[in-house]
Amino acid sequence: MKLSNNKIWKTNKTHAILGLIACSLLLLVLFISGCSSAVTEPSKTEDSKATAQNKPVELLISTAPSLKGSFEEIKGLYTAKEAGVKLVFNYGPSGSLQNQIEQGAAADIFISQGKPQMDALEQKGLIKKESRINLLGDELVLIVAKDNATLKKFEDLTKPEVKKIGIGEAESVPAAKTAKETLETLKLWDALQPKLVMGKDLMQVMAYVETGNAEAGFVWDTIAVTSDKVKIVATAPANSHKPVFLPAAVVTASKNGDAAAKFLEYLQSDEAMKVFEKNGFIKGK
Incomplete structure (x- = not known):
């Protein structure tokens, strides 16, 4: 039996409407899925920012070998207070450390066993003059x-x-x-x-x-x-002989100037000085 033209038209219209509804539902599902992914999965850029924010500040201290015993104890005391700071020590003769800084080696703080080495760096603008202190004395x-x-x-x-x-x-x-x-x-x-x-x-x-x-x-x-x-x-x-002092200062090229200044301030505290004195040092003048 043949369908009339009117019935054929109504059937086609119904199919078209159903198709549009199906497409709309599919688009809605895809949209909701995309939004969910955007919320639950941060972008790589956001991941890298979060990692950078959680990464501890690494302070590199170039210092005389005579301070090694003191710094082994001070490292634990300070990082317990400042969990976001990692202390790394570079021990060596003061003249060699001076040369390293002059040649561009990374350093945040320099602690010299002698005044001439610090003087040489100050004259070249390689340490922050205002941060310089006579931290300790020795014999x-x-x-x-x-x-x-x-x-x-x-x-x-x-x-x-x-x-x-x-x-x-x-x-x-x-x-x-x-x-x-x-x-x-x-x-x-x-x-x-x-x-x-x-x-x-x-x-x-x-x-x-x-x-x-x-x-x-x-x-x-x-x-x-x-x-x-x-x-x-x-x-x-x-x-x-001339008085023996161990001067300390923040290195001009330091990328962590604020953190370095804060650590240098801590080294002058009573807590740190007790450690230094226990290892034979006297407080600088």
Whole structure:
């Protein structure tokens, strides 16, 4: 039986309406799905921003080896207060650290064992002058092996049984300059020069004495107390050399200037000073 034209038209119209409804429902489902994904799945840009915000600030402190014992304790104390800060220490002779900063090596804070190294960086604008402080003081001492009973004072170094005396390299180890000043004041420098054996840093100088490769050596008292194989037999007289201070400052090129200044402020606190003093340092002036 044939359908009339009117019935055919109505059937086609019904199909068209149903098709439109189906398409609309499909678009609605896709729209809702897209919105849900936008809410529950952050974009890569948002992920990277969140990661950057949660990443701790890394402070790089270039410092003298004599401070290693103190900083091992201070690191734990400070990060307990400032969980968003990670402390990284670069230990080395002050002259070498100075050269690294001059050559563009990354650093946020510089703590020198001597004034000349800090002065050189300040003159070149490589440290923030307003942040500079004399953080700590130290003393030069004469060390010998634990079982040595013959050397008790600087003048004993002229004895014939003393063949070698450890001293740091003059260009990079501030203690070497202080030792020279002391020996010149005591009128011993010329007589002892032939016996001097250079070490790249004070840890190497102490190792010479520990192993018997030198009968004596000049180091800071804060270095000497870290070894149970040597003993201090004499301390350089206060009037025999210029005062020994450890200056500290924020490096101009630091990308974490505020965090560096805050840590430097903490190092002057009573809590930090107790740690330094326990390791043989005195408060700077």
